[in-house]
Amino acid sequence: MSLFDDRKIIIIGDRDGIPGPAMEECLKSTSAEVVFSSTECFV
Incomplete structure (x- = not known):
């Protein structure tokens, strides 16, 4: 059982x-569903 x-x-x-x-690629081995994935620039 995973978190x-x-x-x-x-x-x-x-x-x-x-x-x-x-990060999305790392979660593919779990049964989590990625509903949104984005890369932002925080300046």
């Missing part, structure tokens, strides 16, 4: 840190 099992996830990545698609 992310059967959850809906919103991902907001950082352009200079970890981008959203990279």
Whole structure:
């Protein structure tokens, strides 16, 4: 049982840190559903 099992996830990545698609790829091994994924620039 994982913390992310059967959850809906919103991902907001950082352009200079970890981008959203990279975090989304890590969650593919769980049963979490990514409903929104974006990479933003926080200045």
